[in-house]
Amino acid sequence: MATINDLSEGEIGQNRLVYSPTWIEAQKQVIQWALKLGLTVTVDDFGTAYMDVPGTDHPDQVIATGSHIDTVAQGGRFDGLYGVLGGMQAIENLLVTEGHPKETLRLISFSEEEGSRFPDTFTGSKHYTGAKINLAMTDPDGIHFDDARQTAVAQLNLPGVKHDLPDLPDTFTELHIEQGPRLIDHQLQIGLVTAIVGQRRFTITVKGIANHAGTTPMDERADALEMAVTLISQLRDQAHQLDSGLTFTVGEMHISPNTSNVIPGLVTFTIDTRSNDEQILDNFEQIIHQVVAQHQEPKITSTVNRWAKSDVTHLDDQLLAANQKTADKLGFSSTQLASGAGHDSQIMAKVTRTTMIFVPSIDGISHAPEENTGQVDLLHGVELLTESLHQQAY
């Protein structure tokens, strides 16, 4: 893992944006290790690497694991990478102790998950599962996705590597750090993921009238910030009352003219809501519209715009139950939980039976240089993955 983490640009944190020189070197390194282990390697048009141990009895039955090696800017050492290298370790363990599997074992290193370079996310798993990707999109330097993709994929044509798009697997298991504090706070070793939360993002625009902070009496103001503060308080209370598991975040806010002695005339703020229950998200979306509608005034008007929506992804119940049994057998303390962050699994789950295994993140920090997981916890995750793949493929 240190070898890959040496492949990063810049001074702070991990920087392996998709198709960048450090990403290309890292993906090449993953492929070379796989070839050395004797795995059959295929690379697709997007640079995703599929590394197979063909099954002796049912080679067409594919049991897959994996994740992505791209990072956010100034990211951590584990996000994504742990699922790729942990998967490779699990396969190596099985080859050494159990020999060749009856069904094909496949390790996948997706080209891109984070959406940190181009304005789309999960393009690796989306391409694998047949979703259309906008090849014309550009990064902040104006480089087209398609140009970057072709340049990078050409460099992955190493000796012994096939170029193709393999068939979809029968199951997919993703090993990942939690990126949140629930496991670490409750001193649990393993998290078994039931679902990946749905999320919706809104912008609320409040239009009042900018005016002089000294000469405008309090009862004659149309203060957009005062209204925004009222809306945020009420919406937060409503979110809390509706469901304690519903997350509600106002992360971005813009005030105009944003001067200490002028009453704000225009305020916009975002709402990010997530839940593992689509009905809760529907209800809360209705509440947002109701609360905003209740607060229209002659001189202050507010509008709601939903600009992002992803549905709840339910992962496979059978694989979850099997992993729970295995975790118990191995003596790991565990819980079942929903993932608040998105993962390649939410794309794979649309086309195949999918499950996820979480290990704790120290202090719940991720996507930051401080992201960390204890060595023992990392090994527990690989141990559970190994056993899960063994049950499925042998």
Add this chain to the structure above:
Amino acid sequence: MATINDLSEGEIGQNRLVYSPTWIEAQKQVIQWALKLGLTVTVDDFGTAYMDVPGTDHPDQVIATGSHIDTVAQGGRFDGLYGVLGGMQAIENLLVTEGHPKETLRLISFSEEEGSRFPDTFTGSKHYTGAKINLAMTDPDGIHFDDARQTAVAQLNLPGVKHDLPDLPDTFTELHIEQGPRLIDHQLQIGLVTAIVGQRRFTITVKGIANHAGTTPMDERADALEMAVTLISQLRDQAHQLDSGLTFTVGEMHISPNTSNVIPGLVTFTIDTRSNDEQILDNFEQIIHQVVAQHQEPKITSTVNRWAKSDVTHLDDQLLAANQKTADKLGFSSTQLASGAGHDSQIMAKVTRTTMIFVPSIDGISHAPEENTGQVDLLHGVELLTESLHQQAY
């Protein structure tokens, strides 16, 4: 007034920043009109023009009126300028109808009031009243106040103009637009100013912990924006309960990192409070500290910084009473009120008996191209000023 308002830079609103070419031309125009009226003109080191009709009986007793001709960027046609040209009109009226006064009548066109070019305000009246001005301060283009001042003042040395700093006057009356909606809303013709409000400005800094909007449970967040919203709501309620005349404005707010899917870790916001009662301002300042202290949490800390303070300026009671009597006699509907904005009068009041006369601003708008006052209201103000100067100087 149209002649001066033609002297403006840019397309939008009035732009006569102090010592700019348009300001120089406007101040020259004012001086030339004064000379044509037969007034004795003196210009001081800062470019303030003092235009006198010497008194026949007590030339050392000086009854002054005036205001400033500089504007904010994209300002209105009346702010400041009305008090200078209205004062000149009043003096002309008196010379025509009453002849020369017993005491000296002085019209003052202060060099600067708005603080729109250099980082100080009221530098014209401050200089006249003996306050020290930082000559080394620079405008956004890096031009030193002292260089701009010297260049401009040199151009005001017209034939017949003396260069000196006259003695302070015995009274000062400033005619001004209200810049707020109280007169226009109550359909009143004249406002008689009792005091200029004191104001205090604070910045509240709320430090929490930035974190992932999806993976951080609601009860484990240290959301700086949530805390800021709580503080703003509570402080606003407290301000309202304390005194309905206390103005409370949160005009400026900064959120970090200001991204829709990240819980804000740092929020700063400003508070602008004004009142014509120093005790109310003291009490509210204490409340700010109390409310912020009550909301300290292990993971969220808030601090208060007061960065601006100006005390309540009480204007002269006798002049106020006399103006009230005169307004009643002239049949003007009027009210006595505090000014929520600052004026040269608050500087002059430190050294001499000072009063102010307001006329209505349409829709309460000022410091904007839409700033406007009806022609009849403008004339009422001049009429009251004429009568007031007459009572004092004849």
